[in-house]
Each structure stands twice: as structure tokens, then as C-alpha cells.
Amino acid sequence: MKRKSEMEGELVKISAGQAILEGNLAVPESARGIVLFAHGSGSSRHSPRNRYVAQVLNNAELATLLIDLLTADEEIVDAQTRHLRFDIGFLAQRLVEVTKWLEQNPDTRTLRIGYFGPSTGAAAALVAASERPVVRAIVSRGGRPDLAGSALLHVKAPTLLIVGGDDLPVIEMNKEAMKQLSSEKKLAIVPGASHLFEEPGTLEEVARLATDWFVQHLH
Numbered sequence: 001m002k003r004k005s006e007m008e009g010e011l012v013k014i015s016a017g018q019a020i021l022e023g024n025l026a027v028p029e030s031a032r033g034i035v036l037f038a039h040g041s042g043s044s045r046h047s048p049r050n051r052y053v054a055q056v057l058n059n060a061e062l063a064t065l066l067i068d069l070l071t072a073d074e075e076i077v078d079a080q081t082r083h084l085r086f087d088i089g090f091l092a093q094r095l096v097e098v099t100k101w102l103e104q105n106p107d108t109r110t111l112r113i114g115y116f117g118p119s120t121g122a123a124a125a126l127v128a129a130s131e132r133p134v135v136r137a138i139v140s141r142g143g144r145p146d147l148a149g150s151a152l153l154h155v156k157a158p159t160l161l162i163v164g165g166d167d168l169p170v171i172e173m174n175k176e177a178m179k180q181l182s183s184e185k186k187l188a189i190v191p192g193a194s195h196l197f198e199e200p201g202t203l204e205e206v207a208r209l210a211t212d213w214f215v216q217h218l219h
Contacts, residue, residue: 014067016097019074023067023098025107026058033112033136033218034063034102038095038121038128044068044075049196049203050118053141056207062214063111065102069094069124085120088147092127099132112136112218115157116210122161123147130154137217139210142170142195145177152180159185160213162206164193186213 009026024045027034035057037050045051045066054064068075069091074084084090095115102108114137117125122143129135130151138159145152145161159181161174171189178187188209193202 009064012065014098014101016094019071019094021067021069021071021094021098023065025063025065026054027063027107027111028058028061030061031063031111032061033114033214034065034108035114035116035139035214035218036095036098036102037064037066038091038115038117038125039067039069047118050116052203053116053207053210056211057214060211060215062114062211062218063108065098065108067098069098069121086147088120088123088127088149091121091124092131092151095124095128096131099128099134103134114138114214114218116141116214117143120144120147126155126159127151129157133157137214139213140174141206141210142167142197144170144173145181146173148177152177153182155181155183157183158213158217159183160188160209161186162188162190162209164195164197164202165189165191166193167195170195 012023012025014021045068115125116139118141122140126148135157138157140161163171163174190205197203
């Protein structure tokens with residue numbers, strides 16, 4: 001089920017178990033790859049940062065799907081308890097279901113699949129990718145790949161970890177996770193950037209790095 005929106009592409013509704021997840025799908029005519037955004041830590045498909053990155057990817061002829069891994073009711077509960085955003089196994093399973101949908105959907109089934117994971121969404125992306133070898137590339141933005149645990153050992157997809165230069169605790173967490181990854185991997189540190197990349201020019205650098213990585217591995 002989908003509805004057209006000029007600003008955000010198509011609104012799609014995807015079944016994941018008993019839940020119905022909402023996302024925004026944009027598929028440029030010449031796209032050969034699609035990037036699935038795995039939102040975490042209270043973020044959503046409406047995040048201005050993620051929508052900006054998605055637009056840059058679309059301009060590079062990459063399709064994007066910004067998906068809410070939690071339903072509206074689950075978001076309300078999580079806003080009070082904050083437990084679902086850190087349930088990496090739960091989020092990863094939702095991501096697997098969405099990935100299966102991409103593999104079957106007529107508009108996306110021929111496209112090579114990549115994951116973009118901010119915050120805890122990065123861990124969910126890595127866990128899901130360890131279960132779905134169809135995933136060809138992963139980018140983590142200010143992510144917590146360390147929360148993926150032993151799944152890191154089974155990830156085959158080339159993985160780019162982007163961290164802000166001023167986000168010192170997360171830099172160390174990413175360095176530790178890098179040691180566990182046996183796939184092609186790279187750590188990119190953006191100078192002067194904090195955890196949310198709110199400083200001038202830093203989000204643009206994230207988008208550039210991510211686009212280069214996905215173009216290399218999905219085109």
C-alpha cells in the first residue's frame with residue numbers, strides 16, 4: 001500500500017509481524033541501488049538530518065527508503081520507557097522484514113541494497129546484515145556498532161563508520177567494533193563534529209562520505 005507525496009516520494013506501509021510500519025520511498029529512474037535508513041534512539045523518517053542525507057543520495061541516483069521501525073503506538077511507549085530504541089534484536093528483526101519487502105516489491109527488487117544507520121540504528125543494521133547477505137554496504141552515522149555484539153563477526157557487507165571528531169566516547173566504541181569486523185571496513189572521523197553533526201558543514205561531509213561509499217558498492 002502506498003500513497004504519492006511530492007515532498008517525500010511514496011508513502012509505503014509494510015507489514016512486519018503484527019505491526020504495520022510506515023516509510024517514505026524515493027526511486028530515481030536510473031537507480032541501481034537502494035539505501036534503507038535504520039532509525040534509532042528516538043529518531044524517525046521525519047528526521048531533517050536523515051532526509052537531507054536521503055536527498056543527496058537521490059541526487060546521486062540512489063533510491064532511498066526512510067522507515068519507522070516502530071509503530072506510532074510503540075513510539076508513544078518508547079518515549080516514556082526508552083527501552084525499544086535499545087532493543088537491538090527487536091529493531092534488527094523489523095529491518096529484516098523490511099529488507100524482505102524490498103526484495104519482493106516490483107519497484108525495488110532489482111536494486112542492490114544498502115543500510116544507513118544513525119545511533120542505535122547502526123547496531124540494528126549490522127545485526128540485520130549479518131542475517132541477510134543480500135545487503136551490499138552499510139554506513140553508520142554517529143552509531144553504536146558495539147551494540148551489535150557477536151553479530152559483527154558475521155557481517156560480510158563493506159562497512160563505513162562515520163563519527164564526529166568531538167564525539168570522543170563514541171569514537172572509542174567504533175574503534176572497538178572495527179576490531180570485530182572482518183569485512184571491508186573504514187572509520188571516517190569528521191573534524192569538529194559532535195554526536196548529531198549539527199556544526200556547519202559537518203552533515204554535508206557525512207552525506208558526501210556516505211554517498212561515495214554507496215555509489216562505490218551499490219552502483
